[in-house]
Amino acid sequence: MVNDNISFNENYEELAYLKFLNEIESTYGPIPFRIAEAPFFISEDLKTQLIEAGQEIINFIKSPNFNSLTQSSIPKEWNVPNQNTHPHFLALDFAITETENGQLQPKLIELQGFPSLFGFQDYLAEMYKKHFNINPEMSPYFGDFDKTSMFNLLKKVIVGDHNEKEVVLLDVDAHHQKTLIDFKITCEALGIQIVALEEVFEENNDLYYLRNNEKTQIKRIYNRLIFDEIASKPHLLTAHFNPTHALNVEWITHPNWFYNVSKYILPYLKGKYFPQSDYLNNVINNLPTDLSKYIIKPLMSFGGKGVIIDVSKEIIDQIDDPENWIIQEKVDYAPIIPSPNGKAKVELRLMYIWPDNQEPQLCINLARLSKGKMIGVNYNKDLNWVGGSVGLMR
Structure with missing residues (x-):
């Protein structure tokens, strides 16, 4: 909701932000990462696209040959016995991009068969709504979920x-x-x-x-x-x-799912919500002509570690294990969040709980605001209107 984001910016008060931070830290102690000045307001159209993109990924994970395709993703030294039939959690990270006709569109960046910040994201949404003039009907939850139903489901799955x-x-x-x-x-x-x-x-x-x-x-x-x-x-x-x-x-969830559902499966995902990806060893002898349009990232890393944004043939030639790397079409995040000194880009994480013998349940989201080349709290130091946030929807 671009208009909602603009309206929030126009009515933003620094004092409210400082009170917002003070309540969080006085309750839980110092927070070692930056919390952004604003939530991100998700339009109905963008929400629909996010749900659709997430379902396409879930359909692939549920395919009969998924386990055989991803078995080699698990490092031998970390292969834990007694793996169950599906991950109990999914975290799907989407860049918010802009199409040629100016419409917002999600593009998958990373994914994990691993839990995320379910508790904190609920609390963060409550704090934004308490300290800023936000419509009380705005929610970080999808579908019929709310605070009570999400924590009830978490307890059912975890305890x-x-x-x-x-x-x-x-x-x-x-x-x-x-x-x-x-x-x-x-x-x-x-x-x-x-x-x-x-x-x-x-x-x-x-x-x-x-x-x-x-x-x-x-x-x-x-x-x-x-x-x-x-x-x-x-x-x-x-x-x-x-x-x-x-x-x-x-x-x-079982530790093996951290590897099974990871950037390892990016090359298998096709469609408008997924950037073109391949294992580096598959294209090492036939690299794209313009490498500036691509990034490379190691399979066995997380949190953006090891990602190379400015790719050259010389850099690729120095990689001695290309089978452990992904080459991926570069995704252009759209600068869409207005701020006093430039627009910020957005990445949204869809957070699912997957109970045994049921379908995955899309519950809540996590947002990150950025003005740098990389999304994430470690890559936007000494900037404002960046950091951890949450998406709010009607």
Whole structure:
């Protein structure tokens, strides 16, 4: 909703933004990433396109040959046994672009079979609506979802029939992660505990942690642990537990899905919502003539790490494992959010919960505003009207 974004900008007050930040940080402590000055108002047409694009991806994930196509995406050293039939979460990241006739259109950038900031995005939307003059009917939710129904579904999927003390949110150095605010909000709502990898110990294929100094078995893990983050620190796992063992624990979601549903499948996705992509080794001897129209990115990375925006043949020639890289048509984000010193670009994440024996449920969204070459809080330092945000819809 371009008009809504313009109207918000025209009525923006810096004092309201400072009060907005102060309430968030006085409640949950300092936030180690930038929160943008504005939400993004999603038009009905753009919402329809996002839902359609997301469904096309889900249809591919549900195809009969998906597992065979993506089995080699899982690094051998991180292949965890007892993988289930589908991921419990999906996060689909779309650049908001502009067509030749000036219409907004989403283009897929990244995707993950991994949870995102469900708790924080609900809270962030509430804070924007509290501190700014925003129509109270505006919502970050899709369909019939609201705060209560989303957290009820999260609890059903994450906790299930288990005792809450037997379910933990797990991450490496969990109490100091940038996303700690989401961990806190989510665990408060679900009644489970934040547990660092370093606090877990294994006995006879069972996992335990200390809850109020009492040895407590872990039956389910709400998994926020990304193995890539600790690849250079293997002792963190071997000193506590080995996830590649056949452990007596359920993963929500199973770690293998982080690799199965990832940029690894970008070359298989075709259509107006998907930029042209291929594995670099497939085109290494027949590269596009104009490489300025492409980017390359490593398969085994996340959060924009390793992405090369300014591509040349010389750079490609230095890559000794092209089978582990993607070459992708460059996507031009549209500068559509007005601000006092230039327009910002938008990336939107669709966040799904996928219960067992049901269809994936599109619940809520995450937005990122940017003025730099890269989207993300790590690439827009010392700028304003950029950072983490949320999309609001009628």
